[in-house]
Amino acid sequence: MLKGGKVGLRARHEDDIPILETGLHDDVVVYSRSNVLPWRPITPGSKDSQFAVDDKRDRHAPFSVVALDGGELIGSAGLWNIDTHNRSAHIGVGLLPSARGKGYSTDTVAALCHYGFVVRGLWRLQIETLSDNAAMLRSAERNGFVREGVLRSSAWVMGEFLDEVLLGLLVQDWKPDSQG
DSSP, X not given: OEEOSXXXXXXXXXXXXXXXXXXXXXXXXXXXXXXXSOOOOOOTTOTTOTTXXXXXXXXXXXXXXXXXXXXXXXXXXXXXXXXXXXXXXEEEEEEXXXXXXXXXXXXXXXXXXXXXXXXXXXXXXXXXXETTOHHHHHHHHHTTOEEEEEEEEEEEETTEEEEEEEEEEEGGGOOTTOOO
């Protein structure tokens, strides 16, 4: 398990999947704001669940996020689109509703940076988030990510186009203790 100050990132367990599906997938608005594909219902136990893990996928490193004080499952996080040639990856974080607003996102991003830069030897990490997602923007910037641009009207969310903010962090600019 990778440990931050408040969270641990561990392998996904089978019994995590129904909890993550209920808290992060079944809410159509939450799903639509955090995914590039349109929402569709998923049958419980389906291998099509975004939370089902295929350990053979090299370009994706999914984690379950747990609170260190008690071990409760609080969300999902990971690196995706890992590019070993260019040494880059994208960061994704989804916290269950009960875990939001407690600083877990900032700590999760910090742990993912440690995983990407130290464990995987990556050079660049990137986050794309909706321009009105103040919590993720704050978490990224507290970890040293820099706003690199705005992708105007790039996300179709619940009947309207929204802007996305692109943030990047290079290994030489990363400060492991920068969260706070």
